[in-house]
Amino acid sequence: MTVRFSLRRSTITTVLLVTATLTCPPPSTAATIAVVDTGPVGFAAVNALGQNGTTGGAGGPTVTATTTAQFLDYIARPGPYIIQVSGTITLPTGSSDGMHDVTSDKTIIGLGSTARLVGGGLNIGLPVDDDVTSPPAEAVHNVIIRNLSLSGATDDLINVQMFSHHVWIDHNDLSNGDDGAIDIKRGSDYVTVSWNRFHDHDKTLLLGHDDDNGAQDVGRLRVTYHHNYFDGSDQRHPRVRFSELTHVYNNYYRDNSYGVASTYDAKILMEGNYFFSVNNPGRVEFSGDLGRIVQRDNILVDCNHEIETRGSVPEPRTLYPYTADPASSVPTVVPAGAGVGKI
Template identity: 80%
Template sequence: MRTTPVLKRALPVLAVLGATVAAPAPALAAGPADGFASVNALGQNGTTGGAGGTTVTATTTAQFLDYIARPEPLTVQVRGTIALPTGTTDGMHPVASDKTIIGLGSDARLSGGGLNIGLPVDDDVTTPPANAVHNIIIRNLSITGATDDLINVQMFSHHIWIDHNDFSNGDDGAVDIKRGSDFVTVSWNRFHDHDKTLLLGHDDDNAAQDVGRLRVTYHHNHFDGSDQRNPRVRFGESVHVYNNYYRDNSYGVASAMNAGVVLEGNYFHSVNNPGRVDFSGDLGRMVQRDNILVDCNHAIETRGTVVEPRTYYPYTPHRAAEVPTVVPAGAGVGKIREGRS
């Protein structure tokens, strides 16, 4: 393991690809989906969720589980606390395609279980099936206390947008994305009181499903003492991690199994290892620019080149120095302000 002196002051890490940082974007994005979830691909034009369908409101467990499993487009509003049972599924409940699941106000909550986005696991399927789960938006919910993952995305699911939520106290992952899933954005969420936060690519032996996929954007998330996997990446390229605020984590981002990560405009405070490519399994690749490290024990490890996210979508990052103010003010529930994009 590389050892370096503790970094006691803010260290701006300059661009290594000659890119310039543009003017700040608005702090509270209301929509539409951005990042990889906005890309037209796999027969889907961006991520629209339940747009064009009926809007329903769930106040009970039975209503919620019925609505999210229906085949038609729906916007499912969640009011109050919905307790998700464990039952025979270890508390993981399937979400069908073309759904928007959005909390009302600042106290909408799912507790005791998690959401499963994707077909059942089948190692023999190595290309996206026609019935892959797709086009799902999850916003403005507190999700806590799951007996497995808080959200699991698997089996070639695509065009998923997970935005402005609060994640805590799951037994396994907070948001796990794996088994060929693609075109996903995880934005403006707060992760806290959680250990294994974000897994991208579940296993070193899963190249057949994952190589050429797992394109995910993580931006403006608040990793508020979440310990590790923020995210831990295998195989995916490009994986775009920008404008996130890291505070008191054992490590930030790990890239392995030749994954390609662009780490850009993040702020790391009291993080033992902000970014690693020598982690477990084969080495990953990482390009970093305009990151700030404060009281971190190691520098960001870099290796190789990575396909630029701008190849797929436009974006306008904040300056890294703005992140400690902008992200806590805007990330999590009750922070969506309609009319701002």
């Protein structure tokens, strides 16, 4: 078994790789770790665009949805709401292809470990309009989605679009969507995706709509992905275009075709991740114009390729505080803490 360790340097523009040969079994995932986050870490915590971090429905009434009608009513209401989901709620396809709009200032949180949304997905954002190239005053913002299992959507499980900002997607279980698990696109900004488990899914995380969408995306798409468990999900972890900065740290990749792909000058820092049996952990030679990747402190085990690096990126610590775990702890910490029933 070949284990590749990256060594950290004082700059963030180059990397040095050292290869060592060790004999060891696949990483163990047996552990019991409680993870309690009172608020997001990363871009969703940044004060920007008139929003001081991401607080969701704080200050509004707390309601509990047990039926489809209740849930769709609550997520569409104006003003702050904390919406608790109890049991299984089926989202209809109808005329929206199963995507249902969430308005600003909402916390959607599952109760216990059995809250589920099935058959449809959540849309955080205004209707698509290619002529809008700067954040509109009415952009959807300040949304939290936590502790839910989402599966079986006919489109995306969660879609963030049209300059939506300050979104925190945390401690969910996502699987078996027809398209993306979490797509973030069309000028969206200041998002954190943390402690989620992705499995039985193909196109997992898209960041950036398409190759021709620079007018909306350049200078935006600032997203933090941390402590997510990519449990045999196939690709796009994430697949990125144009991003001003994507911070990918302390995620556990297990048995994936590729990890991160950077294109169209997207700026990505990959830090303290653990890759086990991943064909291509990080790519800049992918599709379309080249992106940028800087990597530090990652561990690669039984991977077919090194992380491809190119260029320089901003330092996240100048934008928000965070503490990265040692990459060696990720195969234990992340599976034990990611997903539902752990907050």
